[in-house]
Amino acid sequence: MPLLxxxxxxxxxxxxxxxxxELYSSVQGLPIISPHGHTDPRWFAENEPFPDPANLFVTPDHYVFRMLHSQGIPLDAMxxxxxxxxxxxxxxxxxxxLFAQNYHLLRATPSRIWxxxxxxxxxxxNKRLSxxxxxxxxxxxxxxxxxxxxRPRALFERFNIEAISTTESALDDLHWHKMIRDSGWSGKVTTTYRPDAVIDPEFGGFAENIATLGELTSEDTSTWVGYLAAHRSRRAYFKTVGGATASDHGHPTARTEDLPQAEAAALFAKAxxxxxxxxxxxxxxxxxxxxxxxxxxxxxxVMQIHPGATRNHSASIFDRFGRDKGYDIPTRTDYVTALRPLLNAVGENPDLTVIIFTLDETSYARELAPLAGVYPALKLGPPWWFHDSYEGMMRFREMTTETAGFYNTVGFNDDTRAFCSIPARHDVARRVDCSxxxxxxxxxxxxxxxxxxVAHDLAYRLAKQAYRL
Amino acid sequence: MPLLxxxxxxxxxxxxxxxxxELYSSVQGLPIISPHGHTDPRWFAENEPFPDPANLFVTPDHYVFRMLHSQGIPLDAMxxxxxxxxxxxxxxxxxxxLFAQNYHLLRATPSRIWxxxxxxxxxxxNKRLSxxxxxxxxxxxxxxxxxxxxRPRALFERFNIEAISTTESALDDLHWHKMIRDSGWSGKVTTTYRPDAVIDPEFGGFAENIATLGELTSEDTSTWVGYLAAHRSRRAYFKTVGGATASDHGHPTARTEDLPQAEAAALFAKAxxxxxxxxxxxxxxxxxxxxxxxxxxxxxxVMQIHPGATRNHSASIFDRFGRDKGYDIPTRTDYVTALRPLLNAVGENPDLTVIIFTLDETSYARELAPLAGVYPALKLGPPWWFHDSYEGMMRFREMTTETAGFYNTVGFNDDTRAFCSIPARHDVARRVDCSxxxxxxxxxxxxxxxxxxVAHDLAYRLAKQAYRL
Amino acid sequence: MPLLxxxxxxxxxxxxxxxxxELYSSVQGLPIISPHGHTDPRWFAENEPFPDPANLFVTPDHYVFRMLHSQGIPLDAMxxxxxxxxxxxxxxxxxxxLFAQNYHLLRATPSRIWxxxxxxxxxxxNKRLSxxxxxxxxxxxxxxxxxxxxRPRALFERFNIEAISTTESALDDLHWHKMIRDSGWSGKVTTTYRPDAVIDPEFGGFAENIATLGELTSEDTSTWVGYLAAHRSRRAYFKTVGGATASDHGHPTARTEDLPQAEAAALFAKAxxxxxxxxxxxxxxxxxxxxxxxxxxxxxxVMQIHPGATRNHSASIFDRFGRDKGYDIPTRTDYVTALRPLLNAVGENPDLTVIIFTLDETSYARELAPLAGVYPALKLGPPWWFHDSYEGMMRFREMTTETAGFYNTVGFNDDTRAFCSIPARHDVARRVDCSxxxxxxxxxxxxxxxxxxVAHDLAYRLAKQAYRL
Structure with missing residues (x-):
């Protein structure tokens, strides 16, 4: 009996x-555009086999281990x-x-479908796990x-991935991306410029990171002007060497500012x-x-902003296991006031694309659709993280379409670290959109x-166009 | 092939x-009660033809031009x-x-249906625009x-409008309304008292407006007592001359206060x-x-409160084009604390009707339905503006009915500036309610x-009764 | 014709x-576990007949009298x-x-179904009330x-109630519970420890309450250490004498703190x-x-937290009629920051069960499901109060299941004061869950x-297990 x-x-x-x-049949076989995610470029560079089922499905998947942990299973046991x-x-x-014994905990969750x-x-x-x-x-x-x-490259081809973007720190040397390119393999794997480590004064080792940024770019990053030049240089490197077409920014809130340069420079010096x-x-x-x-x-x-997660909610789990252990919790997020400085500065420019994501669904109909439905530069990213699901996608369409339409959205992102979930996630998105x-x-x-x-646009064209892939 | x-x-x-x-058939033909909106009384006074299709459907309709603008089309081009x-x-x-080429942008929006x-x-x-x-x-x-x-009057009659209320500033002389009344035409067009210009200290030209208010009413509006008397006088004028049965208040928030008179007087002096x-x-x-x-x-x-829009979000658009250009964005709005002073002062009086609107749908089930479900004076206005849509109306009923019932709501308002959209909007409301x-x-x-x-109540009786039309 | x-x-x-x-048929006949509510233990102790229909259905039911009042009917008239x-x-x-004449006001509300x-x-x-x-x-x-x-005991048995928990103040002597136990009747009626009166410094008569707590427990409640000991003693009394398996806490917000003991002691002294x-x-x-x-x-x-109601919104109604008169209004409630101190202190302990409720549905998908989906100690209570309804329950499942699953929820609570509504409410919950x-x-x-x-779990097993009944 089939599982699905x-x-x-x-x-x-x-x-x-x-x-x-009928609609789904027309888009089911389209190539996958995966313009934002966290797959590891090393997989495609080295093309080594994945080690074992637990390492593929349990240990690295925070959706899975957080659910088992919520019922008292220690993280170490996974x-x-x-x-x-x-x-x-x-x-x-x-x-x-352990995963199999507790598989019922995933009932009716997106992880179960993936x-x-x-x-x-x-x-x-073709049997249910138990x-x-x-x-x-x-x-x-x-x-x-x-x-x-x-192996990764074979699966990449079997998954019919036309293009995938990984995400690397601004300080990354992109050697896996170079290795992929040098290998002659035809798969399109590009990077994304993620500068949180050199933008966030509260990021661990900020000053050292800025120094490293200076070394990588031969710019004097002890000055505001040199710091900005270093960003420009690094962005160019990500474009040229890693094929980047986008940057990505994970901030606690959606706050933007447009400060006088002297004030920004002074803040940078303090930072x-x-x-x-x-x-x-x-x-x-x-x-x-x-x-x-x-x-x-x-x-x-293309600029992506992913705001609104309270990171590392449990101090004891953070101390014991570090970041990204399922303890990042969404919070109420304002966009109307927060995005105003950026939008007033550059939002009227139709050549710019700023893609905004949210973990606060209350902003869909109230703030984000009205903003994206008028500012030429602003587009809405797909439902993200906890909302990358049937109900989450349906709410997104129901709450944004009447005000923002379809063409201020950008198709689907899987945003995943779990390679095998990519076809599943895109399949869910295509099905929900067709529904x-x-x-x-x-x-x-x-x-x-x-x-x-529209089905074709949502499954393929809009992502390709918005991310310039 | 029919469009619809x-x-x-x-x-x-x-x-x-x-x-x-079957339910819809029973209410489809009922006369339209349009108790709140922004149609121009001049249309009915002069009864001149509408100039051309673009002036009827594109240039004055912020729903339409904001969507085209969001894809990079300059406002001047429209x-x-x-x-x-x-x-x-x-x-x-x-x-x-230009509108026709971009008509696909309106797919699945209420504007498309209208x-x-x-x-x-x-x-x-009977052909789709393209x-x-x-x-x-x-x-x-x-x-x-x-x-x-x-012509406007012929359409008014063809639309089967039993009564329509326009909205005029407290400083308006209501001459179009007088002209309508004096014309002998049987169409019922009444005004609504909208005093924002003489209530909001941050309104442009506030002091001059207050002086004008004094001239219009022969009251000494430099004093608090005279100012209140002028309001009373002006409200009476709107009732007598313009047939007003309601006032309307568009404030940034739902905040109310019930200050001691001396404090209010002092604030007025400062203002x-x-x-x-x-x-x-x-x-x-x-x-x-x-x-x-x-x-x-x-x-x-009857008192209407329309709170919760951040006006003129884009400074450059405001500078170039002024108000009401699609850049008013809803914000999170509190009602529980905000309405308390007013409700404590007068909310227990069943002879008073205060109709509250919201752009923040999160307040429906959490705040507004519980408040309207207990205070005799408070009623819920229909889904407003961005929420005047199929999904918006369905969410409104699903989130308010269980706590506020049907009889603390007031039927439908079209709130429109677009005359030809009136039958369409009421038709949508009747269909959604019947669904x-x-x-x-x-x-x-x-x-x-x-x-x-209930279908009859929602389509006709409740609006007529609540607005005393 | 049947009403239902x-x-x-x-x-x-x-x-x-x-x-x-088919699913419903399999759970329809299961015994009722009613682990949280406000029925009066006196009913089962004395087993006197209920006085009359109005006293059973109108006068004590705030859902009913608030709706009639919202249309101008004075509370005294009911x-x-x-x-x-x-x-x-x-x-x-x-x-x-009066109730019958206004029964149409309850159309499409949960009260109508109950x-x-x-x-x-x-x-x-078998006739509709009118x-x-x-x-x-x-x-x-x-x-x-x-x-x-x-009579109460006969109805209890006819309702197929396996266990019901009432709620008593920490200062209650539990004599009704003793009387039930001493009567030899087999019905399982247990109490719940509700210490708001001795925990909330703003509760009327706080200092006297603390003194009474000292007398009841023979502890020196003028000291912080004695105060804590008194709680321990009283909780033990509630367990032993009243069969308590849970405590319950009704606070204005979900705020928790984990202060140094000296600071807590100092606050207690000030209180x-x-x-x-x-x-x-x-x-x-x-x-x-x-x-x-x-x-x-x-x-x-088991610990229950019921936060987020603004109590006694109308000062005049509070003055005239006191508490619990339908004027408690939900407010926006934060959980991410608020619960952090408690969860950091004890949330990783799988032996602890903290059941959190909300009146703010926006927290379901954004905050509560993500929190309950990772912390071993945290579980989600069912939709509460204004959300104890078809739409409320459906939104709860749709917004929590994908992230928290079924097994971080705890079945249904009726939370009622209205005895005859218990079977109705559980029936609604079973039907909605099966749908x-x-x-x-x-x-x-x-x-x-x-x-x-899962249907069996939601209708019976999870409540029994979570509340240790």
Missing amino acids: NDDRLFPTEPAVRALAR GVPRADGGPVEADPRKIWR VDHAFQTVFGV AETADEIYDQIAECLSQDAY LQGKCSAEEADRFRGHMLTEMARMSLDDGL FLATLVATGRLDKDEAFE | NDDRLFPTEPAVRALAR GVPRADGGPVEADPRKIWR VDHAFQTVFGV AETADEIYDQIAECLSQDAY LQGKCSAEEADRFRGHMLTEMARMSLDDGL FLATLVATGRLDKDEAFE | NDDRLFPTEPAVRALAR GVPRADGGPVEADPRKIWR VDHAFQTVFGV AETADEIYDQIAECLSQDAY LQGKCSAEEADRFRGHMLTEMARMSLDDGL FLATLVATGRLDKDEAFE
Whole structure:
């Protein structure tokens, strides 16, 4: 019995379902544009086999291990590495069995669909994971992973990925990207400029990072002017060497500022000395978004802003395991006031593309759709992280389309670290969008021929166009 | 082929759709009560033909031109007048072609339904607007506009409008309303008392406005007592001369205050001198809402509060084009604390009607329905502005009905400046309400005979009763 | 004709409806676990007949009297007692007729379903309440109430209640609970430890309450250490004498603190002297939640937090009628920052269960599901109060399940004061959950065999397990 229902995520009324299926058929086979995510370029550079099923599906996937942890399972039992390098569970089969025993915890979550999708379509598994089937499925996946057809590049091609963008720190030397390019392999893997470490005064080792930035660019980053020049230089390096078409910015809030240059320079000097107050650090970050936007006007990089997560909510987990351990929690996020300085500075320029994401769905209809529905430079990123799901996508379309339309959105981003989830996530997005479109047609809000065109736009064209890929 | 699907906006399940259709049939032909909006009384006073299709559908419609602008089309290209009177595109056919080429941007927006509805039902257009059909449709509409049957009064009658309320500044002399009344035409067009210009200390020319208010009323508006008397006098004038049954208040927030008279008087004095801080101006506005409510207790005017828009978000657009150019953006709005002073002062009085609107849908279930579900004076206005849409109306009913019921709501307002959109908007509201009611019946939450009664209430009776029309 | 549609609250698409019905059939007859509410233990202790229909359905039910009041009906006319003991309407038949005449105000509200459910399934009424049927239905219910089969214990058994928890102040002597236990009756009625009166410095008579707490426990509650010991003692008493398995905390916000003991002690001393500022009182309440959580680690009581209501919004109603008169209004509530101190102190302990409720639905997907989806100690309470409804429950599942799953939720609480609404409310919850599950199966998000298991978990097992009943 297949794990996946062929009509999954389609409307339940038969006629509307039939239309959704028809729309989906027209986009199901389109190549994947994955313009933003966190896959590891090393995979494609070295093309080594993935080690084992637990390392592929459990240990690195914060969606999975946070859910098991919420029911009392220690992170170490799932092999999550400790900050101090101390021992954690190392037997992948034991980790896998723990996952299998607790697979019911993922019921009705997006992870369940993603895992089942990879099981069935990538590894040919056709039994539901459970304590009983754990070993059999483990063996089946492990056997696959030993084959060349399951190495990263082969999967990349099998997944029909036309282009994928990874994300690297501004200080990264991009050697994996160089290695991919030098290998002669035809897969298109580009980087994204992520300068948080050299923009956020509260980032660990900020002053050292700025010094390193200076060394990498041969600019005097002890001065404001040299610092900006270093960014320009580094952005150019990311474009040339890593094929970057975008930058990405993960800030606590969506705050932007457009300060007089002297004030920005003074804040930068304080930041270098480690003397910024929390408010000053926030103001500096906010100002740098506007500087980045100005550089985008020159070099054409698309700008992405991912605000609104309270990072490392649990002090004890952070101490023991470090960052990105499932303890980043969304918070209420203002956009109207926060984005105003940047939008007033550059938002009227149609050559600029600023893509804004949110973890606060209340902003969709109230703030983001009205803003994106008028400012030429502003576009809405797809539902992100906790909202990268059936319900999240449906709410996004229902709450943004009437005010922002389809053409101020930019298709789908998977934003994933889990390689095998990429086809699953894009499949979910295509299905949900086709369901939404079928419902629009069935309720007289869109003509059928238009729905086919929009389905293609949402599945493929808008991402390619917005990210200039 | 008709532009409109006869079953548009109805549920997709056939049995529920049939019930929605049956309910809708019972209210489809009811006269339109349009108790709040921004149509121009001059239209009905002079009864001149509308000039051309672009002037009817594009240039004055902020929903339309903001969406085209969001994709980089300059406002001048759509004929939007500049603040300095400088040249903008003046050829209506060129504007129309631009609109037609970009009509796909409106897919799945309420504007698309409104425009298609007017095209089909008012002008007999049966082709979808596009670059190809632009000229043909332009000619067809232009030809109609040259006929007497398309003059404002004829359309008013054809639209089956029983009563419409326009909105005039407290300083308006209401001469268009007088002209309508004196003309002997039977159409019921009344005004609404909108005193923002003489209540908001931050309104341009506040002190001059207050002086004008004094001249108009022969009251000494340099004193607090005289100022209040002038309001009373002006409200009486609006009732007598313009047939007003309501006042309307557009404030940045829903803040109300109930200050001691001496403190209010002192704030007023400061406001006249232009010395109010932002906080003091806000407090004064808040207090004036309570004063207006007290006057309503005396003169019977229904009070409307429209809070929560951040006006003129783009400084450059405001400088170049002025107000109301699509750059008003909703913000998070508190009601629980904000309305308390007013509700504590007068909210228990069942003879008073205060109708509250919101642009922040998060307040529906959390704040507004609980407040309207207990205070005798408070009623909920229909979904407003960005939320005057299928999804917006459905969310409104789903999030308010369980706590506020139907009878603390007041039917539909179109709140429009676009005359031809009035039948379309009321039609959308009637369809959505019937869809909601049909779903309630189908899920055992309402009996069928009750649904017919409620459908009539929502389409006609509640607006008439709440606004005393 | 029956008042209730057998398929009420099920999806409208016939195949999905059939599946929902099948799921519901499997849980419809399960015993009721009612782990949190406000029924009066005296009913079960004395087992006296309920007095009359108005006293059962109107006068004590704030959902009902607030809705009638919102349309201008004075509270006294519904028999709501005045704070000063002055006269109010005392004729139950007159109150009943008023209710009947205004029964249309409850259309599409949960109260309508609860009342109709009790009418039909408890009292055999098969006509809709209205002015015409008022007397007939009154007589029918009154006749029932005179029978032994309608006394509290008989109804308890007929309702198939396996366990019910009432809520008593920390200062209560639990004599009704003792009386129930001593009576030999087999019904399981337990108490819940509700210490607001001795935790909130702003609670009326705080210092006297603390003194009483000292007397009850023979601890020196004038000291911080003695105060904590008194809590421990009282919690033990509630466990032993009243069978308590949980504590409950109704605070204005979700704020928690984990202060140094010396600081907490100093705040306590100030609180005893009545010298706490509003901020200090709030900090003390916040700290006490963490102290309560620590005690829960020792004594195993499950901890419930019910934050976010602005109490007694109308000063005049509060003056005239006192607390709990329908004027408690939800407000925007933060959880991410507010719960952090408590969660950092004890949230990683899987032996602790903290159940959090909200009146702010915007926190479901943004804050609460992400928090409950990772912290082992945190669970989500069911939709509460204004959200204890079809739409409220559906939004809860749609907005929490994808991130928190089913197993970080705890089944249903009725939280009611209205005894006859208990079966109705649990029936609504079971129906809505089965509708949600059927939709998941129909859209390929859950397998059918899993849906049956989850339906049973949500209807019965999770509440029993979470509350240790």
